[in-house]
Amino acid sequence: MTWLGQTSVGGSTVDRIMVQGLDLSGDVIGRANLGDMLFLLVARRLPTAEESAVFNGVLVSIADHGITPNALAARLTYTGAPEALQGAVAAGLLGIGGVILGVAEETARLVQDGVARATDLDDASLDDVAESLLDDLPAGARLPGLGHPIHKGEDPRIGVLFTLARRHGQYGPHCRLFERFGEQANKRLGLQLPLNAAGAAGAILSDLGFSWKIVRGILLVARAAGMVGHLAEEQERPIGWAVWREIEGRVPYGPPDHPDA
């Protein structure tokens, strides 16, 4: 029998379950929290205590945003199929894409690209990189990690996240570059856009060693927690039908502009 590949994610024998080289029962349960387990599954090793604190902080910061379009999609899906909770959670995650939370992936990609092209990691070099990243952005492009529709002044999570990263020795060149990029972008454009938490998440996950390619996946796990919070509330105090009736009444039917000939 030829093999099609190999996996280190997990495997079982009659009396043992392995995950990324560790014995699940002996080495992981009771020692790792859910964030650590996600770290293990993706990075293929458990985090240090310092990494764990910062990684879990990022996950917690991103888990919920109240009544978002995604939370509404999850709740409206639950309304139609309450017996299939997995469908409602899935529907809530499917809107985590280019527009919503995509900024974390974009920022991670930007700062990973930037740090990779930096000749040195001192302040001056990172400033040069920030300049060149700005030069490379197409005119009118969205600035990754800058601005927020609600938190116009400062995103309330930014300070605590960077402080957490610093306190645990995980504030590295990607975070530094992200802050410099924001500063220079504002200077160049004459704006005062705050850094946003999704961008900070992307930068911190980069300093923790995660490729930008999996950043969206990590945030999806955190958001799954948020979705389940909304669905638990929907089970006890449903708003789905009320939301639907309200919107149905406010998006009236009218014939198309280009009628049938």
Place this chain on the structure above:
Amino acid sequence: MTWLGQTSVGGSTVDRIMVQGLDLSGDVIGRANLGDMLFLLVARRLPTAEESAVFNGVLVSIADHGITPNALAARLTYTGAPEALQGAVAAGLLGIGGVILGVAEETARLVQDGVARATDLDDASLDDVAESLLDDLPAGARLPGLGHPIHKGEDPRIGVLFTLARRHGQYGPHCRLFERFGEQANKRLGLQLPLNAAGAAGAILSDLGFSWKIVRGILLVARAAGMVGHLAEEQERPIGWAVWREIEGRVPYGPPDHPDA
């Protein structure tokens, strides 16, 4: 403007983000791990340290199962749409239903039903309840929480989970009823079916105070971590196309038995 409902899950003002009555930046980030955050979102309060240890232990125990049908669905979905990681995670969660992991929900429902009908919580009363639960099961019905396709002897996670619950004072009547139910079921049927970890998860989550209705949701968050682990591996060492070619070759096309008339 009339309100359609209210939410305690989360909400934002210009300078503050609230989640279940707590200030996200001040009270939660840096203090809670991802499992604690899920607990907060669903139970509407942070767990105690004891509850956190047990809850995270359950989540970790359920997060991954290696190459499951769900992991394959996630990887095959990634093969076709690698630019939309959220779709692959969602596809992986959609198969967490009645058959796979449904046993945790069923066990939680069983033991919550049982404890609710117990007149007392001493051993004799729980034995009576276990008998009556067995009596109520339709003939030939699957026994919730018993048996495992691979771990025929003892599920390697059971001991560590119950020990963890006991050590942290979270081993309560639902767990006790579950063990008694298993014992009596085996006695009645002349079998030696081990308790399985999904069933234990359902019982422990019941002792932690969660309704059986949201148990599936809690496990979905844990499994989301597993899916992202598989997708991170698929990004670096893909098996999707190889799996597809292999299966395509081994499920050949043949005309239907009932041909076109």
Place this chain on the structure above:
Amino acid sequence: MTWLGQTSVGGSTVDRIMVQGLDLSGDVIGRANLGDMLFLLVARRLPTAEESAVFNGVLVSIADHGITPNALAARLTYTGAPEALQGAVAAGLLGIGGVILGVAEETARLVQDGVARATDLDDASLDDVAESLLDDLPAGARLPGLGHPIHKGEDPRIGVLFTLARRHGQYGPHCRLFERFGEQANKRLGLQLPLNAAGAAGAILSDLGFSWKIVRGILLVARAAGMVGHLAEEQERPIGWAVWREIEGRVPYGPPDHPDA
């Protein structure tokens, strides 16, 4: 190489594509419409012209319902991930479950069960079966196929669907039993509940020979068309953000009833 199974759904060789025993290019393209293709894929033969007319009529009748919870879920998902249209369509389908459109499956199951237990298919026998189906329904259970939240008098699709089925010789015992079941249910309960179109769809699909187990699947294809109609409109005249802002404002945040101790 051992086989894992066989499929008649479809298969390709270098110069030919087969589907359920037919050559796709030679026998199907240009001869079958999309509804016929769905019939072929599920029933493993092309429909007759009579069956095609009725089957397509059912599909058309169920394809859209305006601004439903599902359509909203699809649109809100598109808002967050416009680059992944497949995710928005999927989100829209995930709420087609027990509550929404589940009635078609339930009705199909009811009348298939009924016709199977009928000793004869004359009117008197079907009346007896209708009585016994009503007897078997748990007290207070939803009556499959009866009643509609908007169309209190008569569902505007019922007449045209049954007329279509009759005209094409596809109005059989399942439709007859469904009408008798509705009549007797109303008589017994002293109500005037109209038959609904989802129920009629279930009955007609039963007369066309489809198992109740696949009825939901057939309707999902029709609804996928509806979802794509909504998403095409969302691309040109988006309402997603406006809906979200409106609802966010009308479901305010408030702390939970059970505060953190």
Place this chain on the structure above:
Amino acid sequence: MTWLGQTSVGGSTVDRIMVQGLDLSGDVIGRANLGDMLFLLVARRLPTAEESAVFNGVLVSIADHGITPNALAARLTYTGAPEALQGAVAAGLLGIGGVILGVAEETARLVQDGVARATDLDDASLDDVAESLLDDLPAGARLPGLGHPIHKGEDPRIGVLFTLARRHGQYGPHCRLFERFGEQANKRLGLQLPLNAAGAAGAILSDLGFSWKIVRGILLVARAAGMVGHLAEEQERPIGWAVWREIEGRVPYGPPDHPDA
């Protein structure tokens, strides 16, 4: 009450259901097939008989491809959650993205871009446009609509699709440009890549007047039919567990290359 928008997709009153300006019961059921309904929902008018023939031909050609990664994802999802058919269909659609079927969207975009920049629609002008489209493609980029992993010679659907379009007067500048683009691409690269059916679908849908932005959506409806065909077969002759066991055995667990330090 302020409006949030308006929809022409559909709407209901007590005794009437409207869809894109038509009365569903009076004007559409019994007159339109499922493909026509999709055309109506997206184009906001019913197709002519000629358009209907070609549009349905395209949908039929794309509906199924046998045991694809998507069909496997759908079947494996059904294995875990057979009670939620909508989840299995959704899982099957989620892998219709950039890699699988994305070529139809890309080809539609290419030829719509090309026809828009053509100064005239005669052969010479279209040749010029094809040249300039080729010039604009980044070096090494995939050629939209060319090549097929199985049908190395000629895709068996291409001839029948173009013949159908020609016969019904729907073979227009987008199809012509697509054929010229293919010819010139092969000449320039010294290859003999055949046009593929997904590309032809994109070109024909363009000549039918659909924006490239909704092409993926249209194909998703067709593919939903294919998914339901696979799931109907999975209900009767399941392969899910066998596929899983086979793959699990052939993708063995091994510890990660970068072990826990």
